[in-house]
Amino acid sequence: MNTKIIGLLILNVQVASLLAQNPLLIPDTLSGSSINLTLQNGTFSFFSGQNTTTMGVNGDILGPTLILKKDNFVDITVNNQLSETTTIHWHGMHVSAANDGGPHTTIEPLELWNPRFTVLDKAGTYWYHPHLHENTNKHVSLGIAGFIIVRDDEEATLDLPRTYGSDDFPLVIQTKDFDINKQIVVPSNSDDVLMVNATIAPYLDVPAQVVRFRLLNGSSQRVFNIGLSGNQTFFQIASDGGLLNKPVVMNRLRMAPGERTEILIDFSDITEQSIQLMSYASELQNGTYGATRPGIGPIMTLNGYDPNPLNGNNFDILKFQVVAPTMNPVLSIPETLADVVPIPEISADITRTLFFTPESMGPNQLNGNFLINGLHFDMDVINYSIPLNNIEIWKITNQSAIAHPFHIHDIQFFVLDRNGVTPPQNELGRKDVILIDPMETVRVITQFTDFANDSVPYMLHCHMLTHEDKGMMLQFEVVDLTTGTRMEQINSGVVSVYPNPVKESNGTLTISGFSSDQVHLELYNMQGQKIIEQKIVTTIEPFTIHLPGNLHGTYLLNISGDKITHTQKIIVK
Ligand code: C2O
Ligand code: CU
């Protein structure tokens, strides 16, 4: 053999190893009424021969897939063997605030947390992840994230693939940034390593039949524009909160951080031996993390964003290799799925208005903080008190230069419209995250049922974990007012009263947003006795009132004016 041929052979070997595909890791499952999860520090080889410091659940990376049954009770023990405080949140699930695992429900190192609840959710794909304020990105990026698959009788009657790891696969798609020592950098805007189920350059053997994939965008910031190579079509069958009415034929599916979808791919149709799951990121609009420019307009910068081959370029996510079918293959796509009944707009009790703004305007805004209604997250401030069973429209406007995936805990919502236009079929199902583009207004409708709690709030936030950690999050509580004398609470959604809770009697409450010339203000205790009555003739906002001494506990503030009626619970601590 001459040296030229040897050279070529060596070159071939190198190319082959660069393109080497790794078999997709499939997380183990846990099911039953008692589940033990241990949060632990670990090391994992994302790159062969190199160890990366990680965090995982019952292992070094990610966590087991929990398979839960609707209406069944589950008792979970979370054992924190990390060397730091964290929380575990059941994203998308309808559980009480105390079981929700938000930032208030901390688990100290070496401590146990024991949420117990009945599964009320429809069959679907949910997930769990840490939620400690300012640390969510770190704990998720280092590896803590797991799937929750809920099964129910409605889904069980459908002819759908549901054999885990055989014709039904979970796929958590993430990008991370590694330093030269192959350690994860967090936070970072230079996430150039793509992985599925913690596997870089993954492949999966799929049977030549209809196969179901449960997709989760578990990235800190990146939006994917999912598609198949060759523009092959696929079928979306579920959104965040479970099955759609019927399968929707798709060839692109935009997925923002926190979102889940379920899709069916018919591999019996596919004549190629392999096909790629891809992100057609070149088609993402500027003003999306993952597009050529992260902000609208060419000059908007985000530190560390460039250069990154994933931004604005199409890339492969997962290679499917078609193999022989299984014993009992599903061979067709069902005509119909679940009975999803959206909440009619007419039934709404109120509309709340929310808007997103950058803390500082201008071309550098993407590097700063983002605010919701001009506010920054404050652990001690409950931003909304929502009456139990209220049906609410939230009208959310993004006044910033980047798209934000907005998430609400506790509930699933329906999207009414995007900029006044009914959304596409695949967005008409139950959702808990919605990507809101720059200058877009999205209206969603939901109902706050079952769980009221005076002491633990739920979160509403941007699911870009960098934004969330930097305060793009507010909190709401669901209150049951039927025990008080004044039963109805009408929260106008525009009046804000702060601080709430107010830390002492003799304190001062500041009220803004009433925009009426004449306002009648009353404060009641829970026995229905009037504590304060004031008529305000002013156009000047904000307005302050002084609380008398020796108040303690829960009060109702009632504000009525020519343009507004607002009743809200005030807590004096
Ligand atoms: Cu996925 Cu508040 O979180
Ligand atoms: Cu959540």
Ligand code: CU
């Ligand atoms: Cu955001």
